[in-house]
Amino acid sequence: MAMTTQHVPSFEAALTDDGEDPVRTIERTGKSRNPLRNFVPPFLMFLVFLGIWYAYSGLRYDIAAQRINALPFPHEVIRDGFLPLWDENNGLRPALGYLWVTLIGTLTGLGVSIVLGVMIAVVMNLSKSAERAIFPYAVVAQTVPILAILPLLTQVFGEKFMVRLVVIVLIAIFPVITNTLFGLQSADRLHHDLFTLNKASRWTRLWKLELPGAVPALMTGVRIASGGAVIGAVVADFFFTRGEKGIGFFIRVKQQRASERPEMFMGTILASMFGVVMFLVIGYITNRAIRNWHDSARDRT
Amino acid sequence: MMTDPGTAAPTSGSGAPRLKFQNVSMVFPDGTHALDDVSFNVAPGEFVTVVGPSGCGKSTLLRIASGLTPHTSGVCEVDRGSIGYVFQDATLLPWRTVQRNVELNAELHGMPKAERQAKATDAIKLVNLVGHEKKFPKQLSGGMKMRTSLARSLVLNPKVFLFDEPFGALDEITREFLNDELIRLFQHEQFAGLFITHSISEAVFLSTRVLVMSARPGRIIGDYQVPFGADRPHDLRFDPAFAELCGRISNDLKDAH
Ligand SMILES: Nc1ncnc2c1ncn2[C@@H]1O[C@H](COP(=O)(O)OP(=O)(O)O)[C@@H](O)[C@H]1O
Ligand SMILES: [Mg+2]
Numbered sequence: 001m002a003m004t005t006q007h008v009p010s011f012e013a014a015l016t017d018d019g020e021d022p023v024r025t026i027e028r029t030g031k032s033r034n035p036l037r038n039f040v041p042p043f044l045m046f047l048v049f050l051g052i053w054y055a056y057s058g059l060r061y062d063i064a065a066q067r068i069n070a071l072p073f074p075h076e077v078i079r080d081g082f083l084p085l086w087d088e089n090n091g092l093r094p095a096l097g098y099l100w101v102t103l104i105g106t107l108t109g110l111g112v113s114i115v116l117g118v119m120i121a122v123v124m125n126l127s128k129s130a131e132r133a134i135f136p137y138a139v140v141a142q143t144v145p146i147l148a149i150l151p152l153l154t155q156v157f158g159e160k161f162m163v164r165l166v167v168i169v170l171i172a173i174f175p176v177i178t179n180t181l182f183g184l185q186s187a188d189r190l191h192h193d194l195f196t197l198n199k200a201s202r203w204t205r206l207w208k209l210e211l212p213g214a215v216p217a218l219m220t221g222v223r224i225a226s227g228g229a230v231i232g233a234v235v236a237d238f239f240f241t242r243g244e245k246g247i248g249f250f251i252r253v254k255q256q257r258a259s260e261r262p263e264m265f266m267g268t269i270l271a272s273m274f275g276v277v278m279f280l281v282i283g284y285i286t287n288r289a290i291r292n293w294h295d296s297a298r299d300r301t
Numbered sequence: 302m303m304t305d306p307g308t309a310a311p312t313s314g315s316g317a318p319r320l321k322f323q324n325v326s327m328v329f330p331d332g333t334h335a336l337d338d339v340s341f342n343v344a345p346g347e348f349v350t351v352v353g354p355s356g357c358g359k360s361t362l363l364r365i366a367s368g369l370t371p372h373t374s375g376v377c378e379v380d381r382g383s384i385g386y387v388f389q390d391a392t393l394l395p396w397r398t399v400q401r402n403v404e405l406n407a408e409l410h411g412m413p414k415a416e417r418q419a420k421a422t423d424a425i426k427l428v429n430l431v432g433h434e435k436k437f438p439k440q441l442s443g444g445m446k447m448r449t450s451l452a453r454s455l456v457l458n459p460k461v462f463l464f465d466e467p468f469g470a471l472d473e474i475t476r477e478f479l480n481d482e483l484i485r486l487f488q489h490e491q492f493a494g495l496f497i498t499h500s501i502s503e504a505v506f507l508s509t510r511v512l513v514m515s516a517r518p519g520r521i522i523g524d525y526q527v528p529f530g531a532d533r534p535h536d537l538r539f540d541p542a543f544a545e546l547c548g549r550i551s552n553d554l555k556d557a558h
Contacts, residue, residue, distance in 0.1 A: 190392045193369055197386050198409035208409075212396045293395040293437045 050074055072262045081266030095250055095267050099274060102233045102246035105161070106278070109168025110229045114222060116169070117176030124177070125184040125210065126202070142174035146232070150239050160243030168232035172225035179221025183214025216294050219286040226282050230275040247271045318342035319461050319493040320366060325375035326518075327361055335361045337518035338375070345460070348487055348494035350504040352550065353514030354557055359497045360389075362519070363463045366495060385459030385492065387467040391446035393438040393453075399425070399445075400434040403452045410457065417456065424452035427486060444475040448482075455486070464496040468503070477535070480506055484533045501547045501554070506533055511546075513553040523553035 057071045072080070084091040120138070124131040146167065157163035187210050195205050237248025247267055254264035320343040327336040335358035343349045351359055364370035366379050367386050393402045403424055407417035425431060428448040438446055447467055454462065468476040480503060487494060487507075498504050504511045505527055513523030525546065529537060537543055 188392070190388050190390055191394065193364075193388075194386075194392055194405075195409065196369060197367055197384065198406050200409045204409060208405075209394070212394070215396075290396075293439055295439070 072265060077262045077265040077269075079262070081262035081264075092266065095247065095263070095270055098245060098247045098250040098267070099270055101244045102230075102237070102248070102271070102274065105164050105168065105233045105236075105246060106226075106229045106274075109165050109232060110172055110222070110226060112165065113169050113172035113176050113225055113229065114218075117173045117221070117225075118180050118218065120173075121177050121180035121184060121214075122206065122211075124181050126206075131181075138174055138177050141170050146171060146235060147239070150235075154240070158242075159240045163240060164233065164236040164243065167236045168229045171228035171232040175224035175228065176218070176221040179217045179224070180214055183217025184210045186217070187213050216286070216290055216296065219282070219289070223279060223282045223286070226278040227275060230271070230278060234271055247274070316345050318344045319380040320495060321376070321378040322362075322366075323376040323378075325365065325372050325377050327358065327365060327370075328373045334518040336365075336372070337520045339519065339521055340375075341512060341521065341524075343461075343493040343495055345493050346491050347510065348496065348508045349510045349512060350496040350498060350508035351512045351514055352498060352501060352504045352554065353519060354516045354554070355499065357514045357516050357557070358519030359514060360465055363465050363495065363497060366461075367463055380460055380493075383457045383459045383461075385454035385457065385462040387447075387450055387454055387462075387464045389466045389469055391438070391443075391450040393446055393449055395438050398435050398437055399430060399441070399449050402438070402449055403456060406453050407456045420456045421452070424455040427455060427489070428452045428482065442475075443471050444479060447471065447479060451483075451486070455490070458490065459492055462490075462492040462494045464494070464498075466497050466499065469499065476500075476503065477538075481533075481535055483507060488531055501550050502538060502543075504550070505543060505546050506538060511550060513550060513557065515557045522557060523550065525550060 053071075053074055057073045060071055082092050084093075086093050088094075120134060124134055149170075150167070153163050153166055157166050184206075191209055191213075192205070195209055200208070233246055234248035234251075237246045238252055247270060251264055251267040251271065254260045254267060322339050322341050325336060325339045326334075328334050339362065341349065351362065353359055361370065363386070365372045365377055367384055368379070368381055394405065397405065400418075400421060403421040404417045407420060412420070425434060428451050430445065430448050430452065433441070433445060438449070441449065450467070468479050471479070484507065494508075496504070496507060508527050511523075511525045511527060512521050513525075514520065515522045527546065528542070529540075
C-alpha cells in the first residue's frame with residue numbers, strides 16, 4: 001500500500017481544487033444579496049388587493065345605503081371575524097375547532113393517498129399490463145367532477161368520516177400515483193445495468209434503486225395532492241351533513257346571515273392559510289429529506 | 302509481479318485466459334452491424350486496451366463481455382464469477398454516501414455487513430479517498446466520483462475488470478493521476494483488464510496490449526504488444542519509444558475511418 005500512498009498530497013491538491021463547486025458559491029452570495037427583494041413584490045400585490053377590496057366594498061356600501069348583502073370591509077373582517085381571539089363562542093376560537101377537524105381529515109386522507117398511491121405505482125411499475133389496466137381508472141378518478149359522484153358515494157359510504165375520506169383520497173391519489181410512477185420509471189439505464197451485473201433481484205432493484213430514486217418525484221406528487229386534499233375536505237363539508245364537521249361547514253353556515261359574514265370571511269381565510277401551510281410544510285420536509293443529494297432541493301420553497 | 306522496465310519485455314499474461322472472444326459479431330435487431338469477427342483473449346495479468354473511432358462498437362464489446370448484451374455470432378467466454386465494470390459515467394447512487402456507494406456491489410452480492418464495510422474501507426484507501434467517506438456524490442469532483450466508482454468494483458476483487466472510457470470526461474491532469482493510480486491497482490490485483498479509451502497515450506501507458514478498431518462495423522485492424530515493463534513511471538510518457546508507438550497507433554486510426 002506504500003506505493004499507493006506516496007502521491008497523496010498531490011492527489012489531494014488536484015482533487016480538492018475542483019472538488020469545491022464555484023457555481024454554488026456564487027449562487028449563494030447572489031441569493032443573500034437582498035432578502036427584501038423576495039418580500040416587497042408580494043407585499044405590494046397584497047396592498048393592491050386590499051385597495052380593490054376596499055373600493056368594491058365601498059361601492060356596495062354607497063349603493064345599498066345599509067350593509068345588507070354588502071361585502072364587509074377588511075377591517076370589519078378582523079374586528080368582527082377574528083376578534084376576540086380566544087372566546088368560547090365568538091371570533092377565532094370556534095372556527096379553530098372546525099379547522100382541527102379539517103386538519104385531521106386532510107392528513108388522514110393524504111396519508112391514505114400516499115400509502116395506496118405508492119403501492120399502486122409500484123404495481124404499475126412492476127408490470128406493463130398492470131399499468132395499462134390501472135391507468136385509465138386513475139385518470140377517471142381525476143377527471144370525474146367530484147360533485148357529480150358525491151350522491152353515489154353517499155349511497156356506498158354513508159355520510160360520515162368514511163365518505164369524507166373517500167372524497168379526499170379520490171382527489172389526492174392521482175398526483176401521487178403519476179409522480180411516483182414517473183419517478184420509479186426514470187431510474188438511470190446504467191444504474192439498472194449495474195444492478196443487473198450484480199445479479200440483483202427485482203425486489204432489490206425496487207428497494208435500492210427505483211424507490212429511493214423516486215422520492216423527489218413522490219414528494220412533488222404529495223405537494224400537489226395536499227392542495228387537492230384540502231379541497232376535498234372542504235367540499236365534503238359543504239355536501240355531507242352528518243359526521244364531525246370541518247371548516248367548510250363553518251363557512252357555509254356563516255354565509256347565511258349578513259351580520260355573521262365577517263366570520264365567513266375569517267373561515268375562508270383560515271381555510272386558505274391552512275392550504276398554504278400544508279404546502280409549505282411538505283416543501284420543508286422534502287427539502288430536509290433530499291437536500292443532501294438532489295439538485296433541486298436547495299431552490300425549492 | 303514483473304518489475305523490469307529496463308529489458309523492455311512485454312508483460313504477458315499468465316495462466317488460462319479469463320476472457321475469450323472468438324469470431325464475435327454483433328448485429329442489433331434494428332440491423333446496425335456493430336462488431337465484425339472480433340477475436341482476442343485476455344489472461345490474468347494482461348491489460349488490453351481497445352481504441353477506435355466513436356460509434357465503432359467499443360461499448361458494445363464490453364457489454365457483450367459482461368453479459369449485459371447477448372452477441373449474435375461467434376463465441377464469447379468470460380469468467381463472470383467476479384466481474385468489475387466501470388462505466389463512462391461514475392453511475393453512483395446520488396442518495397448514498399461515498400462509503401455506502403462503495404459497499405453497493407458487495408451488498409447486492411449479499412456480503413455480510415461487517416465484511417463489506419471492512420472491504421469498502423480498504424478500497425477507499427486504495428483509491429485515496431480517505432476522509433471523503435461521508436460525502437454525497439453531489440459534493441465530489443469528477444475525478445473523485447470516478448475513484449468512488451473504481452473502489453465500488455474493487456471491493457469484489459474482480460478477476461475480470463472492464464473499463465468503458467472511465468476517464469474520458471476528466472481533464473488531462475486528473476486523468477494522468479488516475480492512470481498512475483490504475484497502474485498501481487493493476488499491479489496489486491493482477492486482474493484481466495479490458496479497457497476502452499479514445500486517448501492513444503492513455504492506451505499505451507496503461508496496457509500490455511493495444512487493439513485498434515475500425516469504424517463500424519468494428520473489426521480489429523491493429524494489434525500492438527506494449528514493450529514496457531509492469532512499472533509505468535509517470536514520465537514514461539516522455540520516452541521516445543512511447544511516442545513512437547503512439548504514432549503508429551495514430552496512423553492506424555487514420556485509416557480506420
Ligand atoms: N441497443 C442498440 N440498438 C441498436 N444500435 C445500437 C444499440 N447500441 C448501440 N448501437 C449502435 O451500435 C454502434 C456501436 O455503439 P457503441 O458500442 O456504443 O460505440 P462506441 O462505444 O464505440 O462509441 C453505434 O452505431 C450505436 O448507435
Ligand atoms: Mg462507448
